[in-house]
Amino acid sequence: MTPRIEKESFTIRQLHEKLVKKEVSAKEIAEEFLERIKREEGTLNAFITQTPELALAQAKEVDEKIASGREIPLLSGVPCAVKDSILVEGVACTAGSKILQEYIAPYDATVTRKLREQGALFVGKTNTDEFNMGSSTENSAFGVTRNPHDPERVAGGTSGGSAAAVAAGEALVALGADTGGSIRLPAAFCGVVGLKPTYGAVSRSGLIAMASSLDQIGSLAQRAQDAEDLFAVICGKDELDATSLEYEYKPLENFALKNLRVGVAKEFFGEGLMPEIAERMKAVLQKLEDAGATVQEIRLPHAKYALAAYYIISTSEVSANLARFDGIRYGKRAAKIRTLLDGYLQSRGEYLGDEVKRRIMLGTYALSAGYYEAYYLKAQKVRTLLQKDFQAAFAKVDVIMGPPSPFLPFKIGERNEDPLAMYLVDLYTVPVNLVGLPALSLPAGSVGNLPVGLQIISKPLEENLLFAVAKELENLV
Amino acid sequence: MLQVSEVQRIVKLARIDLSDNEILKFQKELASVLEYFEILREVDVSAVEPMTHSVSLQNVSRKDVVKGQKPDMAKLLLDMAPETKDGYVKVKSIL
Numbered sequence: 001m002t003p004r005i006e007k008e009s010f011t012i013r014q015l016h017e018k019l020v021k022k023e024v025s026a027k028e029i030a031e032e033f034l035e036r037i038k039r040e041e042g043t044l045n046a047f048i049t050q051t052p053e054l055a056l057a058q059a060k061e062v063d064e065k066i067a068s069g070r071e072i073p074l075l076s077g078v079p080c081a082v083k084d085s086i087l088v089e090g091v092a093c094t095a096g097s098k099i100l101q102e103y104i105a106p107y108d109a110t111v112t113r114k115l116r117e118q119g120a121l122f123v124g125k126t127n128t129d130e131f132n133m134g135s136s137t138e139n140s141a142f143g144v145t146r147n148p149h150d151p152e153r154v155a156g157g158t159s160g161g162s163a164a165a166v167a168a169g170e171a172l173v174a175l176g177a178d179t180g181g182s183i184r185l186p187a188a189f190c191g192v193v194g195l196k197p198t199y200g201a202v203s204r205s206g207l208i209a210m211a212s213s214l215d216q217i218g219s220l221a222q223r224a225q226d227a228e229d230l231f232a233v234i235c236g237k238d239e240l241d242a243t244s245l246e247y248e249y250k251p252l253e254n255f256a257l258k259n260l261r262v263g264v265a266k267e268f269f270g271e272g273l274m275p276e277i278a279e280r281m282k283a284v285l286q287k288l289e290d291a292g293a294t295v296q297e298i299r300l301p302h303a304k305y306a307l308a309a310y311y312i313i314s315t316s317e318v319s320a321n322l323a324r325f326d327g328i329r330y331g332k333r334a335a336k337i338r339t340l341l342d343g344y345l346q347s348r349g350e351y352l353g354d355e356v357k358r359r360i361m362l363g364t365y366a367l368s369a370g371y372y373e374a375y376y377l378k379a380q381k382v383r384t385l386l387q388k389d390f391q392a393a394f395a396k397v398d399v400i401m402g403p404p405s406p407f408l409p410f411k412i413g414e415r416n417e418d419p420l421a422m423y424l425v426d427l428y429t430v431p432v433n434l435v436g437l438p439a440l441s442l443p444a445g446s447v448g449n450l451p452v453g454l455q456i457i458s459k460p461l462e463e464n465l466l467f468a469v470a471k472e473l474e475n476l477v
Numbered sequence: 478m479l480q481v482s483e484v485q486r487i488v489k490l491a492r493i494d495l496s497d498n499e500i501l502k503f504q505k506e507l508a509s510v511l512e513y514f515e516i517l518r519e520v521d522v523s524a525v526e527p528m529t530h531s532v533s534l535q536n537v538s539r540k541d542v543v544k545g546q547k548p549d550m551a552k553l554l555l556d557m558a559p560e561t562k563d564g565y566v567k568v569k570s571i572l
Contacts, residue, residue, distance in 0.1 A: 106553035199531045213530050242537040243530075308514045319491060326492070328568055333559035340569045341492075349494030357493055361484070361507060364491040378517050380527035385520065387528060419506050420513055436531020460532075 012078055012172065012226045019066060019077050026059035026066075026077035030121050033079040037123060037170045043151050046165040048084045048142045049092045050124040055079065062119045075233055076119030081171035083162050084125040085132055086217065087206040088112045091122075095208045096130040096140040096158075099331040099351035109206020110241065111175060111217050111234045118233055123171050126161025130353045131322065132179055132210040134158050135425040137186075138416045139355045146412070147189060149449055153409040156189030158182040159220065163190035166220050173230045174220040179210045180310055181404065181429025183218045184441035188453025189409040191443045193227045193470060194220045198460045199436030200245040202231075203238030211317035212243075214310075214433045224442065224470035231463060247461065255468035258292030261397040267303035268402030268428050268455075276447040277403050284444050284454055285401070287476045298393040298400065302385045303431050309386070310430035311423060312366050312379035319363030322356065358419060387435045394459050399469060404429055404441045404455040432457055440466040444477050479508040 010018065018024045034052045041047060062077045082088055085095040087105035089112075094100045108116060115122075129139035137145040137160035145160040147153040148168040155164040159176030163186035166174050176183040178196035187194025195218040202217045209215060219230035232249040264285065269278060285295050327333030327347030334346035352360075366375035393400060405425055415421045432439045437457055444454035454473070458465050484504045488495050495503070551564075560567040 103557060104553075106550060106557065200534075239539060243532065243534060245532065302520070305517055305520055308516050311510065312514060312517075323492075327559055329554075329566055330557040331559070337569055340571045343569050344492040345494035348492055352493070357491075357495075358503060358506060358510075360491050360493065361487045361503060362510060364487050365483075365507070365511075368487070368490060375514065377527055378520075378522060380529060381522035381525040382517060382520055384525050384528040385522070387531070418509075420509050423510070423513075434531070 011223055012074060012229045015078060015172070016072075016074055016076070019062070019072065022066065026062035026121065027056065029077050029079060030055045030059035033121075033123055033171060036168070040148075040168045040170055044146050044148060044164050044168055045143050046126055046145050046155075046161040046168065046170060047081070047124040048094055048096070048127050048140070048161070051088075051091055051122050054091065055121040055123045058116075058119065058121045065119070073118040074229060075115060078120050078173060079123050079171045080115060080120045081123055081126045081162055081165040081174040082112060083159050083174070083176050084128050085177055085208040086112060086175055088122055088125065091125060093125065093208070094142070095132070096128040096142065097351070097353065097356070098141040099325050099347070101141070101332065103330055107206065110203035110238045112206065114233055126159070126165055126174060128161060129158040130356050131208065132158045132177060132182055132215075133318070133355050133359055135181070135185060135422050136410070136416065137161065138412065139353055141353060144412055147409050149191060149451060150409065153411055153450070154189065156186030156409065158186075159194075160186045160189075162220050163187050163192055163194065166190070166192045166222060172221065173226050175217060175234070176220050177207055177215060177217050178433070179214045180314060180433050181426045183220060184404045184429050184439060184453070184455060185425065187220055187441040188404040189451065191446070191451030192220055192222055193224050193440065193442055194218065195227050195231055195440045195463065195466065196432065196438065197231065197235065197463055198245070198438040200243050201235045201247050201438070201461065201463065203236070203241040203244045205238055205240035209321045211314040212321060213317060214314055216433075224467055224474055228467040245461070250464060252464045252468040255472065256292070257288060257469070257472050260288070260293040260399065260469065262288055262293050262295045263298035263393050263397030263400040264295060265298050265300045265303065265393070265400060265402060267300045270304070272424070272427070273403060273406040274408060277406070277408065277452055280445050280447065280452045281401075281403055281454065284473070284477055288473075291472070291476065296397065298397060300386070300389040300393060300431070302382060302389050305382050306386055306431040306434055307423065307427050309379040309382040310426070310434055311362070312375045313383065313434070315359045315363035316366050316376050317363070318359045319367060322360055325352065355419070383434045386431060390435050390437060398458070398465065400457040402428060402455055404453040408447055408450045408452070428455060436460060438463050438466060440470055442470045442473060479504055479511055
């Protein structure tokens with residue numbers, strides 16, 4: 001099939017300039033993107049909720065500001081999609097779950113408040129695996145999101161809706177959330193840029209929690225510069241999130257690939273990696289060397305234990321975080337119940353999906369008496385060892401590169417019968433979440449018509465290096 | 478191998494109502510994931526401290542002061558509850 005995706009003719013900065021020079025109005029931009037959504041959604045299902053009225057109202061405010069001669073912030077008039085696990089005041093927020101089907105966000109998440117203040121246009125809430133659990137959006141209660149490059153295939157998950165929306169030009173940028181790869185994997189599968197920031201770089205206030213020590217909100221865009229401009233706005237300390245860090249983002253000036261020290265871990269090129277992806281990686285690394293970077297092998301001896309540690313720690317946190325969905329304060333309650341306990345059991349039994357139940361059960365088991373030490377405590381110690389691996393590696397190199405996933409976008413239905421087969425998709429993305437490192441997935445060519453991503457990992461709070469490398473590499477691959 | 482009785486114990490702890498068929502299905506799926514977790518047995522973690530969080534933050538505190546909320550916030554929050562009465566969330570009887 002012919003690719004329906006054309007690179008946008010403008011970036012955030014070009015759009016900003018056009019708005020300021022009055023070559024285009026925010027209303028026209030909003031209408032153009034809403035039209036694209038109308039055109040694409042029949043196939044893609046990237047959105048759970050579309051918010052055309054909100055986008056048009058926001059566009060009107062931007063146009064009034066411009067007309068009155070006031071300055072507008074960089075993201076004014078930028079069409080933005082928001083993952084449906086992030087609150088936008090007055091708009092439904094389901095997190096991909098039936099239990100929250102009727103939930104209306106009473107307030108903005110900190111990130112959406114910041115974007116609203118910038119004058120961004122919210123075009124809709126994007127599809128996600130239920131409560132951010134999955135790798136394909138097949139676990140959404142509202143249907144799978146299809147990959148814009150091949151509608152028979154998944155867009156990746158859990159922020160599959162955000163990645164597909166950006167790839168298909170339904171939004172210029174999008175917010176996603178990444179607990180174990182949920183931004184980077186769909187970014188790779190849909191051929192867009194996706195950043196999972198350093199843990200604490202972006203406030204989690206107003207993000208429906210999956211695993212609180214791992215969750216992080218990040219940006220998706222077709223180009224690294226746009227993802228960077230979005231990140232620069234959403235990052236920083238927030239009194240509503242005690243784990244957020246003081247962070248004033250400064251892009252790297254005058255960066256060149258020459259002398260960049262790139263580490264390649266053989267643990268990210270292991271058994272199960274599709275050979276076509278390995279080939280692509282080699283080609284990219286060669287280009288880096290040609291540009292003057294040095295590529296050296298590093299070891300992350302505990303990376304092969306990261307997936308097991310991740311699924312123990314994340315499900316343990318899930319079992320605690322999802323206890324709040326009990327049909328009392330919010331969410332659906334089962335119809336025919338007599339007692340309080342009935343209400344808990346039946347509401348959760350009826351309205352939570354299978355993967356969510358599976359993970360709650362795994363976490364409950366891992367934390368239960370007699371198993372805590374063997375699973376949870378052990379996994380946390382492995383986490384320490386993994387952190388030491390990364391620290392040792394970053395003593396030698398500036399960035400670590402590899403594939404974000406061992407697989408190309410797979411066919412819808414291909415993996416969702418076997419939970420473990422789906423978990424293996426996350427093999428290369430989960431290590432950085434355990435350690436809290438920032439990582440970015442960048443388009444790195446394709447195999448046939450399917451996009452391949454490149455994962456770039458850096459030391460904490462060096463998002464500016466990731467973006468600098470990404471902006472250079474974009475021109476090379 | 479994870480026993481059915483253990484799955485029954487877990488769902489009770491997790492407050493999820495499941496049919497007998499579902500319990501059997503989950504027993505198989507959970508067993509295969511738990512089997513995968515066995516890989517961690519290979520790792521020597523003696524003298525390793527557990528890591529609960531990737532960022533080592535000191536205690537973060539702030540003054541305990543009442544801040545203004547928008548006037549309808551209480552109503553918006555209550556409106557999300559399945560059942561309310563006189564400005565309270567209503568629950569079923571405990572026994």
